[in-house]
Amino acid sequence: MARDNLYFHEHGGAPERRFGFDGDGLLDFSVNVSPLSPPVTTASLETFGVQKYPSIDGEGIRGFYSARFNLDSETVLPVNGAIEGIYLLPRALKIKKALVLAPSFFDYERACRITGGSVTYLSLEEHNQFALPCIDTIVENLHGTDAFIAANPNNPTGTRFPKETFLALASRFHDKWFVMDEAFIQFVDDFPGSSLMREVRALKNVIVVHSLTKFYALPGLRLGAVIAHPDVIRVLLGYKEPWTVNVVAERVARGLLGCDDYEREVRAMIASERAKIFKRLKKVPGISLKGHAANFFLAQWNGRSGLDGLLKYLIKRKIHVRDCRNFPGLSDNYFRFAIRKPEENDYLLEQLMFAGEKIDTVVR
Numbered sequence: 001m002a003r004d005n006l007y008f009h010e011h012g013g014a015p016e017r018r019f020g021f022d023g024d025g026l027l028d029f030s031v032n033v034s035p036l037s038p039p040v041t042t043a044s045l046e047t048f049g050v051q052k053y054p055s056i057d058g059e060g061i062r063g064f065y066s067a068r069f070n071l072d073s074e075t076v077l078p079v080n081g082a083i084e085g086i087y088l089l090p091r092a093l094k095i096k097k098a099l100v101l102a103p104s105f106f107d108y109e110r111a112c113r114i115t116g117g118s119v120t121y122l123s124l125e126e127h128n129q130f131a132l133p134c135i136d137t138i139v140e141n142l143h144g145t146d147a148f149i150a151a152n153p154n155n156p157t158g159t160r161f162p163k164e165t166f167l168a169l170a171s172r173f174h175d176k177w178f179v180m181d182e183a184f185i186q187f188v189d190d191f192p193g194s195s196l197m198r199e200v201r202a203l204k205n206v207i208v209v210h211s212l213t214k215f216y217a218l219p220g221l222r223l224g225a226v227i228a229h230p231d232v233i234r235v236l237l238g239y240k241e242p243w244t245v246n247v248v249a250e251r252v253a254r255g256l257l258g259c260d261d262y263e264r265e266v267r268a269m270i271a272s273e274r275a276k277i278f279k280r281l282k283k284v285p286g287i288s289l290k291g292h293a294a295n296f297f298l299a300q301w302n303g304r305s306g307l308d309g310l311l312k313y314l315i316k317r318k319i320h321v322r323d324c325r326n327f328p329g330l331s332d333n334y335f336r337f338a339i340r341k342p343e344e345n346d347y348l349l350e351q352l353m354f355a356g357e358k359i360d361t362v363v364r
């Protein structure tokens with residue numbers, strides 16, 4: 001299952017590169033970020049203080065995390081987007097063999113492999129709606145590994161990973177790291193209860209990677225944090241490059257503290273749009289919906305044309321969704337789409353509802 005080329009691997013987004021046009025007017029459902037505009041005002045670069053170095057370790061982001069999520073600041077390591085944390089962990093903790101979910105975000109595997117480690121896969125099964133296997137199966141698969149890297153909710157399956165299972169495993173295997181990527185957790189209905197952020201003091205081998213880019217619609221700015229026991233944070237600091245959080249990100253992170261209205265609005269919009277999309281698509285021939293715990297849906301296209309037919313049909317209508325066939329276990333015509341603004345979702349729904357009829361006869 002390991003993919004050989006560690007340099008070229010696909011993410012969502014960048015429709016202009018993929019389709020060779022400027023993407024003008026294209027609705028990009030392949031990227032899972034908040035549909036609302038970022039809750040911060042812009043200012044000239046000078047007012048952000050770009051003429052000076054930022055704090056060496058992203059003080060503004062640390063301040064945001066400790067105030068917003070009520071975390072002890074010693075447990076927060078600010079990073080340039082969750083991705084920096086994902087790559088720092090295997091390097092600093094010298095992870096030799098990690099257990100990762102399949103399908104899941106490819107960068108866990110890539111981060112382990114480029115530091116000389118390897119991964120073994122825990123398959124999420126199609127017939128089981130890609131739910132997490134039972135704890136005994138996970139335990140069996142943990143044999144011979146020194147870390148388990150998972151995500152809650154998982155991308156691209158949109159399925160949940162119960163916090164209790166993770167804590168039970170971490171309490172039982174003190175010699176292994178348990179890394180939970182919570183990049184999408186602010187979109188779930190029971191956040192913050194479902195987060196492990198506040199458990200890292202009690203369990204030194206539990207590490208959370210969090211992102212501010214998805215929920216606050218700031219993927220271009222790059223900001224997030226690793227949350228772990230202070231002793232683990234000290235180890236990570238020994239390997240982390242200085243100044244990876246720029247002054248603009250630091251200032252914006254501070255500004256995010258005053259945006260309760262935005263947070264409420266995004267959560268309400270995602271919850272109601274998720275319910276609407278589910279209701280309208282669940283009986284549409286040719287489409288079967290899978291996980292949707294976060295701000296996106298995993299779906300399978302069962303039309304005779306195959307997924308290429310659907311993608312072509314959608315792109316003609318200026319809709320770009322994520323082709324998931326390069327994820328292990330999703331080769332059978334799976335695609336993922338983000339939950340966007342109500343009118344944009346309505347447009348997607350309209351196109352999907354009649355796709356089967358318009359493209360070809362639905363065969364399954």
Ligand SMILES: Cc1ncc(COP(=O)(O)O)c(C=O)c1O
Binds near residue numbers: 214
């Ligand atoms: C599961 C998951 N974790 C982390 C990231 C990276 O997040 P960030 O933009 O904060 O680096 C992504 C990006 O798509 C993701 O899907």
